[in-house]
Amino acid sequence: MLLIYCPYCEEERSELEFRNGGDAHIARPTNMAEISDEEFEAYFFLRDNPKGVIFERWRHVHGCGRFFNAARDTISDRFLTTYKAGEPKPDLNEKPKTGAEVETYEALEGAAQ
Amino acid sequence: MADQAIATRNVPLAGRRGGSPAAILTPADPASRIALRAGAEAVSALSAALGVTLPVRPKTSASTGRRHALWLGPDEWLVIDEDNADLMAAAASSGVVHSAVDVSHRNTAVIVSGPGAEVAINSGCPQDLSLAIFPVGACSRTIFGKAEIVLFRTAEDTFRVECWRSFSPFVFGLLSEGAEDAAY
Numbered sequence: 001m002l003l004i005y006c007p008y009c010e011e012e013r014s015e016l017e018f019r020n021g022g023d024a025h026i027a028r029p030t031n032m033a034e035i036s037d038e039e040f041e042a043y044f045f046l047r048d049n050p051k052g053v054i055f056e057r058w059r060h061v062h063g064c065g066r067f068f069n070a071a072r073d074t075i076s077d078r079f080l081t082t083y084k085a086g087e088p089k090p091d092l093n094e095k096p097k098t099g100a101e102v103e104t105y106e107a108l109e110g111a112a113q
Numbered sequence: 114m115a116d117q118a119i120a121t122r123n124v125p126l127a128g129r130r131g132g133s134p135a136a137i138l139t140p141a142d143p144a145s146r147i148a149l150r151a152g153a154e155a156v157s158a159l160s161a162a163l164g165v166t167l168p169v170r171p172k173t174s175a176s177t178g179r180r181h182a183l184w185l186g187p188d189e190w191l192v193i194d195e196d197n198a199d200l201m202a203a204a205a206s207s208g209v210v211h212s213a214v215d216v217s218h219r220n221t222a223v224i225v226s227g228p229g230a231e232v233a234i235n236s237g238c239p240q241d242l243s244l245a246i247f248p249v250g251a252c253s254r255t256i257f258g259k260a261e262i263v264l265f266r267t268a269e270d271t272f273r274v275e276c277w278r279s280f281s282p283f284v285f286g287l288l289s290e291g292a293e294d295a296a297y
Contacts (some may be wrong), residue, residue: 065185
């Protein structure tokens with residue numbers, strides 16, 4: 001089970017409490033009545049579906065109910081970081097602020113023989 | 114002339130008993146409740162009007178007597194009064210901008226108590242309920258099996274499980290299964 005850090009609850013919670021909300025940082029055009037059908041299609045329907053890091057909206061629907069943004073690796077399903085809605089994209093090269101380090105078997109016991 | 118039909122309100126879970134020696138399940142008495150939404154600038158006035166300090170830290174609650182304010186989200190609280198006081202009138206008397214919805218009859222609650230209460234609830238709830246992580250007074254909206262619940266720890270071995278009344282047979286049933294498992 002995945003644990004996702006909610007930036008509002010300030011705690012890691014089970015994925016069962018969350019819903020995915022699609023791509024993050026999609027800016028709605030301010031001149032909606034003037035844009036062409038192609039431009040509207042690009043804004044409304046077309047997504048990159050990248051293999052690798054994706055910035056997504058998530059909602060803590062069975063918790064605080066808030067939307068927030070997350071950077072997730074679509075290959076490993078690992079959450080790199082989460083941050084509150086409205087905040088700019090974080091620098092993923094910095095150390096993420098998502099809770100304590102995970103205690104892996106390798107870290108505690110050394111590499112498997 | 115035909116007799117007038119008189120509607121009586123059924124208490125959900127009325128008469129139900131369940132659980133095990135490790136975790137006793139008791140349907141809670143009817144209480145009044147409001148779902149409260151308000152901005153940060155209204156918190157102090159609402160706290161004064163309700164007579165209970167609205168908590169602003171995640172997963173915390175505040176209680177005055179038998180009235181409890183549970184933090185659900187950054188601007189959202191569940192206020193419960195076990196003496197059925199008129200919380201809507203109390204909130205309205207604050208005079209500040211807020212949204213209050215009376216959910217007294219939407220919600221019902223099950224009291225889970227006993228040394229196996231944590232295990233019984235964890236049978237359907239993914240949260241860490243150990244005392245260090247979920248201390249007395251902690252509260253959280255979370256999920257229990259397929260139903261959304263609000264969990265409130267009132268004592269080291271006692272939880273109040275708030276759920277919607279239409280989900281209450283499911284919640285009570287799953288809690289009963291968990292309570293029986295907790296006895297082994």
